[in-house]
Amino acid sequence: QDDEKAKRAAELVIANKELSFQDDEKAKRAAELVIANKELILQHDKIMTLAYYDMLTQLPNRWLLFDRLNQALATSARNGRRGALLFLDLDHFKNLNDTLGHDIGDLLLQQVAERLMSCIREEDTIARLGGDEFVIVLEDLSDSAIEGAAKTNDVAEKIFLTLSKPYQLKSHFYQNTTSIGATLFMGHELKPNELLKQADIAMYESKGKGRNTLSFFSSMMQEVITTRVNIENELHRAIEQEQFQLYYQVQVDHMGHPFGAEALIRWQHPKRGVISPIDFIPIAEDTGLIIGIGQWVLETACAQLKGWEQDPLTRHLTLSVNVSPKQFVETEFLAQVQATVQRYGINPTRLKLEFTESMLVDNIKEIIFTINALNEIGIKISLDDFGTGYSSLQYLKKLLIYQLKIDQSFVRDIVTDSQDEVIIRTIIAMAHSLDISVIAEGVETEAQRQLLITNGCIHFQGYLFSKPVPIDEFELLIRKIH
Numbered sequence: 001q002d003d004e005k006a007k008r009a010a011e012l013v014i015a016n017k018e019l020s021f022q023d024d025e026k027a028k029r030a031a032e033l034v035i036a037n038k039e040l041i042l043q044h045d046k047i048m049t050l051a052y053y054d055m056l057t058q059l060p061n062r063w064l065l066f067d068r069l070n071q072a073l074a075t076s077a078r079n080g081r082r083g084a085l086l087f088l089d090l091d092h093f094k095n096l097n098d099t100l101g102h103d104i105g106d107l108l109l110q111q112v113a114e115r116l117m118s119c120i121r122e123e124d125t126i127a128r129l130g131g132d133e134f135v136i137v138l139e140d141l142s143d144s145a146i147e148g149a150a151k152t153n154d155v156a157e158k159i160f161l162t163l164s165k166p167y168q169l170k171s172h173f174y175q176n177t178t179s180i181g182a183t184l185f186m187g188h189e190l191k192p193n194e195l196l197k198q199a200d201i202a203m204y205e206s207k208g209k210g211r212n213t214l215s216f217f218s219s220m221m222q223e224v225i226t227t228r229v230n231i232e233n234e235l236h237r238a239i240e241q242e243q244f245q246l247y248y249q250v251q252v253d254h255m256g257h258p259f260g261a262e263a264l265i266r267w268q269h270p271k272r273g274v275i276s277p278i279d280f281i282p283i284a285e286d287t288g289l290i291i292g293i294g295q296w297v298l299e300t301a302c303a304q305l306k307g308w309e310q311d312p313l314t315r316h317l318t319l320s321v322n323v324s325p326k327q328f329v330e331t332e333f334l335a336q337v338q339a340t341v342q343r344y345g346i347n348p349t350r351l352k353l354e355f356t357e358s359m360l361v362d363n364i365k366e367i368i369f370t371i372n373a374l375n376e377i378g379i380k381i382s383l384d385d386f387g388t389g390y391s392s393l394q395y396l397k398k399l400l401i402y403q404l405k406i407d408q409s410f411v412r413d414i415v416t417d418s419q420d421e422v423i424i425r426t427i428i429a430m431a432h433s434l435d436i437s438v439i440a441e442g443v444e445t446e447a448q449r450q451l452l453i454t455n456g457c458i459h460f461q462g463y464l465f466s467k468p469v470p471i472d473e474f475e476l477l478i479r480k481i482h
């Protein structure tokens, strides 16, 4: 438009020049001004591009997004039509960047930007917030929230389809999925940054659901988030105020003899009562608090093992401690375990550390080193929730694992689902051929126990024998069933 104006001005100047032939000098000055002005406009355009667009993808940046979003909210307030804000995050983008380099990562972002543009209407906005995060504003969707959500879903479907096709990044072929979070907007109910936060939260929900999905934000989710923040704040004080407690769940063999226990943490919250580890361990992991909590668990378990050494009924028991992947990758981890075992003077062969398979994906060399070092001290390693991740046979062979713990999801349906029985039988056969011991967790019924025995598993843990209980109850139980 500005270009057009400049041209019109120049034309006027020329016309003017023809009219007032004598006034040559003035006309020349005016023409010069027009040209200078045009250059200014060009420069201005350049500045605007730098300020409002992302250089890599040429998409609007955060500033322009907020500008457009404000406009969209104003329009929605005027015409009563709902719109949607979508937050996209590429799955595992960091892996690509780390393995193939940032140049290749940049290429992917550019191609993703192009493909995204093909998924939306001209009046909609796509912006890149930075990294692998994109935001889309869909306007004028519907008067109704339900229809608005349905249309948002359609767009998301289109995006999943488009973005999942293979990319050619120089000589590499690459395939990728995306997680999307969405929230609907209506007029000025919420401010742009609030909407963005909602869509971001919903996006994380999608990641949690296994990626390549769309999640909507709702007020219910907001509540979940608020509780989470509270828990986070209170976790900081939980150790010093001695609010944690270990529960012990017995492990038995096929004769019903107890041979060990798993230590499971509980949080005795002064107001909320007992909080399950499922509700606070993930938060502790995200915030780094797991390091302190993990150390507390290890120390408490070692103290318990020391106590058991005094009693012939408990002397032989092993105690399993769960270790979070976050703890394991800490550089201090190995040294701390060694130091703790020494400090409490326990027999290290009575201590078992449980890791999950998911840990075996990254930094395999370091993991092998740490696990071997733990083995050398005599500590046993158990792979928890086995069957739910992707550990390769190769790792299992290299890793000096003492025990596989068949995940409860397989045990739950073993009686009714023949596929689960096949999986369990395969795990057991594989473990035996690698000289690894097997334990089934989540055993709740006699029928499950029988089928496990039939398939060669003779170590169990589950409600059939006992729930996790405080130490006093546990020791009573041992006296009863030894």
Ligand code: C2E
Residues within 6 Å of the ligand: 249, 263, 264, 265, 276, 277, 278, 281, 294, 297, 322, 323, 324, 354, 384, 385, 408, 441, 442, 443, 444, 461, 462, 463, 464, 468
């Ligand atoms: P996990 O290590 O796989 O522990 C087994 C979970 O299954 C425990 O839940 C246990 O109470 C439950 N369970 C045992 N038998 C049965 C059964 O027969 N049926 C059913 N349905 N469930 C059974 P819990 O205590 O809520 O712990 C959940 C998870 O929290 C644990 O899963 C573990 O991953 C984590 N966790 C617990 N304590 C700690 C800890 O001290 N440190 C770390 N990092 N994680 C912990």
Ligand code: MG
Residues within 6 Å of the ligand: 262, 322, 354, 384
């Ligand atoms: Mg466990």
Ligand code: MG
Residues within 6 Å of the ligand: 384, 385, 405, 407, 408, 441
């Ligand atoms: Mg488990």
